[in-house]
Structures are given as structure tokens and as C-alpha cells.
Amino acid sequence: MTEDQFIRLLEGFHHRRLSKEELLSFLKAAEDPRFESLIGERLHMELAQMRASSIAEGQRADKVWQNIHTAVFAAPKPAHRIHFLRMAWVRYAAAVIILFAIGAYFWTSGKRQHQDVAVSTDIAPGHEGAILTLADGTQVKLDSMDNGTVAEQKGTKVLLKDGSLAYNASNASAMTFNTMTTPNGRQFSIRLPDGSRAWLNAASSITYPTAFIGKERPVTITGEVYFEIAGDPAKPFKVKVNDKTEIEVLGTSFNVKAYPGDATINTTLLTGAVRLYTSDHVQPLKPGEQTRVKQDGEIQLIRNADIQKIMAWKNGLFNFQDESLEEVMKQLERWYDIKIRYIGDPPKAKFFGEVGRDLTLSQVIETLREVGIQCNIEGHTLIVTH
Numbered sequence: 001m002t003e004d005q006f007i008r009l010l011e012g013f014h015h016r017r018l019s020k021e022e023l024l025s026f027l028k029a030a031e032d033p034r035f036e037s038l039i040g041e042r043l044h045m046e047l048a049q050m051r052a053s054s055i056a057e058g059q060r061a062d063k064v065w066q067n068i069h070t071a072v073f074a075a076p077k078p079a080h081r082i083h084f085l086r087m088a089w090v091r092y093a094a095a096v097i098i099l100f101a102i103g104a105y106f107w108t109s110g111k112r113q114h115q116d117v118a119v120s121t122d123i124a125p126g127h128e129g130a131i132l133t134l135a136d137g138t139q140v141k142l143d144s145m146d147n148g149t150v151a152e153q154k155g156t157k158v159l160l161k162d163g164s165l166a167y168n169a170s171n172a173s174a175m176t177f178n179t180m181t182t183p184n185g186r187q188f189s190i191r192l193p194d195g196s197r198a199w200l201n202a203a204s205s206i207t208y209p210t211a212f213i214g215k216e217r218p219v220t221i222t223g224e225v226y227f228e229i230a231g232d233p234a235k236p237f238k239v240k241v242n243d244k245t246e247i248e249v250l251g252t253s254f255n256v257k258a259y260p261g262d263a264t265i266n267t268t269l270l271t272g273a274v275r276l277y278t279s280d281h282v283q284p285l286k287p288g289e290q291t292r293v294k295q296d297g298e299i300q301l302i303r304n305a306d307i308q309k310i311m312a313w314k315n316g317l318f319n320f321q322d323e324s325l326e327e328v329m330k331q332l333e334r335w336y337d338i339k340i341r342y343i344g345d346p347p348k349a350k351f352f353g354e355v356g357r358d359l360t361l362s363q364v365i366e367t368l369r370e371v372g373i374q375c376n377i378e379g380h381t382l383i384v385t386h
Contacts, residue, residue: 123361130188135176172211185337195230264292320351
């Protein structure tokens with residue numbers, strides 16, 4: 001490929017006019033060292049233009065700018081920038097495709113839609129909401145409730161304040177159990193009776209006592225939950241994931257991902273210290289480490305976990321770094337409360353970059369099409385084809 005041909009493809013990529021075949025040719029040619037300087041110059045210009053045009057677009061566009069800047073210019077020293085771009089270009093080209101498709105394409109280009117994605121069939125992103133099941137089995141939908149007292153059980157008040165559930169157990173006379181559940185398309189947070197906080201991702205649950213009376217602070221979870229635990233050395237906080245896995249904490253912040261059907265239960269420590277127990281092993285964790293417990297109880301320790309990726313959901317983002325198409329679709333299924341159907345075998349693809357969780361489903365589809373994944377909305381089902 002000549003330099004003029006590459007510049008034409010680079011311009012087409014910049015204006016999002018490349019066909020699938022041209023896009024593949026562009027990515028392949030981008031690995032050629034001859035075009036390093038052209039790529040570097042274009043990326044600098046793209047980022048500068050996006051920054052200038054994002055000022056009036058508010059915090060969402062600014063967040064995308066920050067993500068792109070971090071992804072593309074995270075080289076250790078400026079002197080190695082060209083080498084960095086050459087060695088990691090395929091990875092970051094994909095990241096830039098996704099991020100620019102969302103940032104510059106949707107936020108600064110009028111949110112253009114393909115003709116075959118009708119607005120009337122679009123699906124809104126998930127939002128704050130949950131179902132609270134009280135000790136007597138009564139269920140309370142928290143989505144539509146105003147601030148105030150939700151219930152009172154055995155002297156413990158359940159309160160809703162600023163989109164989060166809280167407990168006042170100062171007059172508790174007995175310990176009962178409540179369960180908070182976030183269905184598909186919902187997420188919510190709770191301040192537990194001891195002051196610890198928990199954030200639930202979509203399709204998750206937490207069962208907990210309305211007052212921590214006794215020598216331990218036990219809770220049980222499903223799905224994905226991020227914790228910030230109030231320190232109390234006399235009462236260890238314990239998270240039960242299933243019959244085989246338990247996490248013991250004194251005071252720390254960590255994330256647990258344990259969806260039904262996942263191959264592993266992942267526990268990632270951000271601060272403090274925890275111990276993970278299985279039927280056969282005890283595994284301590286240090287900040288930045290992650291354990292992956294397989295179904296047979298085997299534990300894999302990851303010493304340098306990708307914290308940005310793991311915490312993306314809590315920060316309002318999908319992080320598709322090095323994810324398969326099936327994993328991407330699982331995340332969309334939970335957040336948009338849809339079903340996924342494949343026509344033929346799922347395409348073998350790896351994804352990179354971040355996408356805002358506040359986008360509508362059709363906007364996410366637009367992004368997938370930018371990287372060659374064809375899909376359409378039919379009712380509440382996303383049809384994925386080759």
C-alpha cells in the first residue's frame with residue numbers, strides 16, 4: 001500500500017466512511033512501520049479536535065476525552081511515543097474506533113442513526129432501581145419511591161435517601177433479614193446497618209441482617225457487588241457467595257463478580273486486606289490482586305488486576321478491554337434487559353475500549369457496526385449475525 005492510499009484510508013476512518021473491507025485493510029496497514037508518523041500526527045489532531053468540540057457538550061464528552069487521552073498517551077516517557085504507537089497500534093486502533101465512534105460520532109456529530117435502526121424500537125439504558133424484600137416477604141419497589149421511611153422492622157428503620165437505601169438500627173430489638181435485588185436494567189446502592197456500603201450491578205442481589213447482632217457481620221450475594229466496609233476488628237465482615245466460597249473482611253474495599261453461568265467467581269481487592277475461603281483453600285489478597293475461583297474450587301491468583309476495567313460498571317462505563325463478543329453481549333443483556341440471539345456461530349472477535357452505560361441500545365449497536373459486528377433490535381431481542 002502506498003502512502004497516498006494509506007492517507008485516503010486514514011481520512012476515511014477519521015470521517016467514518018470506511019466500508020468493512022476498507023476498515024480491515026486500514027487496520028492491517030496500520031501495523032506497517034512506514035506509517036507510524038502519519039498515525040501519530042492524526043491521533044494528535046483527532047484528540048485536539050475532539051477536545052475543542054467537546055467543551056460545550058458537558059461531562060459525558062469530557063469523560064470520553066479523558067479515556068482516549070489515557071488510552072493513547074499512557075506511554076512511560078514522551079521519547080518512546082512513536083515506538084509505543086507502533087507496538088500497540090492494533091489494540092489502540094480498536095480502542096480509538098470505539099471511543100471516537102461514541103465520543104465524536106454520537107456526541108459531536110448529531111447522534112446519527114443507521115436507517116435500519118428505528119427510533120421507535122430503541123431501548124433505553126438501565127437506571128437506578130431495585131426491589132427490597134422485607135423479613136415478612138413484603139416486596140417494595142424502590143424505583144418510584146420518594147425519600148423517607150420505607151419500613152420499620154423490629155425497631156430498625158429502613159430509609160431511602162438520595163437514591164440509596166440506609167438502615168437505622170439504634171433501637172433494634174432483634175435481627176431479621178432483608179434482600180435487595182436489582183433486576184436486569186437496574187443498579188442500586190445501600191448503606192448497611194454497620195455503615196458499610198454496597199453497590200449492586202444489574203441482575204444482582206444482597207441478603208443481610210437489619211442489625212448486626214453477634215460476633216460477625218454476614219451477608220450473601222449473587223451477581224456483582226462492590227463493597228466499602230466499615231472497619232470493626234471485633235466483628236469481621238463476611239460475604240458468602242455460594243456454598244463453597246466465602247470472603248472475610250475487617251475493613252476494606254473490594255469487588256465480587258459471581259453471576260450464575262460464569263466460569264469463575266472473581267474477587268478483586270482495591271484497599272485493605274481480605275481472605276477468601278473455599279472448601280479446600282484459604283487465599284489472602286493484597287490491594288490490586290484478584291482471585292478467580294473455578295467451579296471445581298481451584299483458585300487462580302492474579303497479582304496485577306485491571307482495576308479500571310473491573311470498576312468500570314460502577315463508574316458508568318462498559319469496559320470491553322480484551323473481551324469476547326459473548327461477554328460483551330452478556331453485559332448488554334443485563335444492562336438493557338434484553339435477550340441475545342445469534343444467527344449462526346458467534347463471530348470470533350476481541351474488543352477494546354470503553355463505552356458509556358448511558359447510551360441507548362441503538363447507539364451501542366452503532367458502535368458495534370463500526371467494528372464489523374452486525375446486529376439488529378427486534379422487540380426486546382438483539383439479533384447478532386456475521
